[in-house]
Amino acid sequence: MRISVLIPAHNEAGVLRECLDAVIAQTLPVDEIVVVADSCTDDTVAVAESYGAVVVETEQGGKAASQDVGLPYVTGDLLVCIDADTIIDVDVVEKFVRELEAGADATCANMLPMPQQRGFWVANRRFAYALGRYWWRWCQAEVGRLMVLSGCAYALRTETVRSIGGFPGKLITCDMDLTWSLYKAGYKTTFCRQAVAYTYDPETFAVYTKQMRRWASGFFQNFQVHRGQVIKSPAAALVVGSLLFDLLMLPVVYAFVVLWALHDPRSLRWLVPSILIHATITTFIASRTITWKQALIGFPCYWIANWWNKAIYFWTFIREWILGRHYVSWTGRQGRATEISPMTRTRKIVLTAIAALMAAAALAGHFAP
Amino acid sequence: MYGHSHTGLGALVLTLVASAKGGIGYLVKVLAHAQGHAH
Numbered sequence: 001m002r003i004s005v006l007i008p009a010h011n012e013a014g015v016l017r018e019c020l021d022a023v024i025a026q027t028l029p030v031d032e033i034v035v036v037a038d039s040c041t042d043d044t045v046a047v048a049e050s051y052g053a054v055v056v057e058t059e060q061g062g063k064a065a066s067q068d069v070g071l072p073y074v075t076g077d078l079l080v081c082i083d084a085d086t087i088i089d090v091d092v093v094e095k096f097v098r099e100l101e102a103g104a105d106a107t108c109a110n111m112l113p114m115p116q117q118r119g120f121w122v123a124n125r126r127f128a129y130a131l132g133r134y135w136w137r138w139c140q141a142e143v144g145r146l147m148v149l150s151g152c153a154y155a156l157r158t159e160t161v162r163s164i165g166g167f168p169g170k171l172i173t174c175d176m177d178l179t180w181s182l183y184k185a186g187y188k189t190t191f192c193r194q195a196v197a198y199t200y201d202p203e204t205f206a207v208y209t210k211q212m213r214r215w216a217s218g219f220f221q222n223f224q225v226h227r228g229q230v231i232k233s234p235a236a237a238l239v240v241g242s243l244l245f246d247l248l249m250l251p252v253v254y255a256f257v258v259l260w261a262l263h264d265p266r267s268l269r270w271l272v273p274s275i276l277i278h279a280t281i282t283t284f285i286a287s288r289t290i291t292w293k294q295a296l297i298g299f300p301c302y303w304i305a306n307w308w309n310k311a312i313y314f315w316t317f318i319r320e321w322i323l324g325r326h327y328v329s330w331t332g333r334q335g336r337a338t339e340i341s342p343m344t345r346t347r348k349i350v351l352t353a354i355a356a357l358m359a360a361a362a363l364a365g366h367f368a369p
Numbered sequence: 370m371y372g373h374s375h376t377g378l379g380a381l382v383l384t385l386v387a388s389a390k391g392g393i394g395y396l397v398k399v400l401a402h403a404q405g406h407a408h
Contacts (some may be wrong), residue, residue, distance in 0.1 A: 136380065139387035142394075238386060242379030249377055278376075306376070 003093060004032040004076030004158065007053075008066035009084035013043040015200070022052045022087045028094035030080065036070040038062075044084075063151070064169025064178070071158075071166055079158045087114070087198045088151040094156035095195040105187035108146070108154035108181075109195035110137070112289070117201060121208045124305040125201045127298025130289035131282055133193050141191035145235040147243075149182075149189060151175030154195035160187060170329045171219025171225065180226040183236070210338075212309055216316035217327035224321065247317065250310050275303075323347070 004256060005023050009016055016035070023033060024357035035048035039059045048055045058069045067081065078100060080093055092109055110133045113122045126198040140146045151174070161178075164185050168177040182189060222232060223240055230236045261268050279299050287295040319325050319340070324347045329339035343351075 136383070139383050140392075142391045143383070144389035238383060242383040245379040246377030249379075253377075 001078060001097075002031045002076035003028070003080065003091075003097065004034060004074045005030050005080045005082060006034050006036070006067060006070050006074060007048075007082050007084050008036045008038060008063050008070065009040065009044050009048070010038045010066075011040050011042045011044060013040075013047050014046045015085045016044055016104045018087050019082065019084055020048070020053070022090070023082070023093075025090050026088075026093040027091045028097060030076075030093060032074070032076055034073050035084075036066040038066040038069075062169055062174070064167040064174035067167040068169065071161065074158055076158060078155060079161065080155045081151075081153070082197070083199065085150040085200045086111075088153050089196045092153060092195040092197060093155075095192050099190055100155060100157065101193045102363050103188070104190040104192075105160050106149055106154060106182055107190045107192040107195075108149040109152070109197040110191070110193045110289070111150050111152050111197045111199050113201040114198050116216035117203065119203050120301050121205065121305065122201050122203055123294070123298045124301035126290055126294055127282075127286050127302040128305075130286040130295070130298070131302070133289050134285050135282075137191050138193065141189075141193075143235045144188070145183070145233065145236055145239045146179065146189045146191050147239060148173075148176040150178045150197065152199045153195070156182075158186075171218055171221045172214055172329075173222065176218055176223070180222055180229055181235070181353045182227050184226065208305075209308075209312065212312045213316065214327065216313045217320060219313070220316055220320035221326060247310065247313055250314055264278045270300065279303075312338035323351070 005024075007016075007019065012019075020033065023030060032054065033048075033051065033053040035044070035053045036056045036058060037044045037048065039061060040057070045055050045057060054071050054073050056073055058066060060069060061064045078097060080096060082088060086179070088109065096107055096109075102205050110129065113126050114127050130337075137146065154175075161188050161337070164181050168174060169179045179189060202211050230240045257268070257271075282302075283292075283295045283299050286298060316327075320327070323343055324341075325343055326341045327338075
């Protein structure tokens with residue numbers, strides 16, 4: 001059985017060396033490395049060639065499109081897909097192969113920020129990834145619908161991705177689109193939580209927010225496109241439905257807390273023990289992956305950032321699903337401008353009519369005797 | 370939140386269902402293993 005590694009890269013010379021070092025050092029050696037150099041103006045090609053990789057140069061401007069360009073060059077039976085700014089643990093390929101041989105059609109690693117990264121946003125992410133490893137990603141995998149194969153490190157049979165027509169790239173988050181396209185074709189995914197991959201996570205508020213906006217947009221676009229899958233599968237309905245329920249209940253919870261606080265500030269005392277219980281349980285779970293110090297520092301960062309995440313997701317829900325304005329391009333490292341599609345004329349008319357009807361009903365109710 | 374983290378009643382329901390499924394799966398595995406030894 002031949003194992004291939006596919007790495008799409010855009011001006012990644014600085015980090016590609018670390019990524020390839022990790023691939024070369026695997027306990028189960030890989031047979032082939034294919035690097036797709038997308039619109040590179042730095043030494044990415046030279047670095048990849050110095051490791052004996054098959055290098056494909058292209059000008060796509062996107063991850064899935066780059067992967068698709070590289071796919072015909074892949075000769076292996078098993079395909080490991082890694083981001084160029086990711087470092088995999090030495091036994092990741094071995095664990096992936098074991099998972100695929102055990103019956104999975106696609107599997108992915110658990111990710112963590114690079115160990116040397118510091119700061120509020122990184123501490124939040126480190127905690128979130130560590131928590132997800134033994135909580136919600138475990139839950140999703142257990143019910144049979146992993147929300148997304150971690151794009152930074154996953155594996156599948158080469159035939160599997162070829163059978164669905166290659167890597168789908170129409171949505172703003174291609175990894176989630178790939179995951180749900182696999183479900184549509186009847187494939188099974190697993191979460192290989194013992195396999196760990198390290199990625200470079202956003203370190204500043206601006207970059208973090210930009211990434212979250214893209215992820216949130218991708219989430220809503222994905223379930224607009226793959227809604228059939230959610231309706232057909234009880235497991236998918238549970239995973240997606242439970243998330244949407246929590247998300248849409250957020251304004252109700254906010255309003256409830258504010259009203260309650262205005263009515264009787266002392267009644268908010270219950271918040272303290274509830275936060276303490278939340279902190280204890282989640283910090284314990286996270287500490288199974290990261291150190292206690294990282295978990296203790298991470299919890300407050302995670303707790304605060306989570307409110308920001310939810311606000312972004314809630315606004316994105318309104319923009320993507322209610323206003324019909326879709327995130328079609330984002331300002332990533334390719335330097336493209338962020339582009340959000342305009343609202344259609346029909347939607348403008350329908351929304352205006354609904355707003356007018358609601359206003360009329362409210363006025364009628366107000367002036368009713 | 371990619372993956373996706375969430376807190377609330379939905380997360381609780383998902384956790385309970387996953388735990389029940391995982392627990393039943395584990396019991397089935399243990400019983401099958403025990404039966405394999407018995408034969």
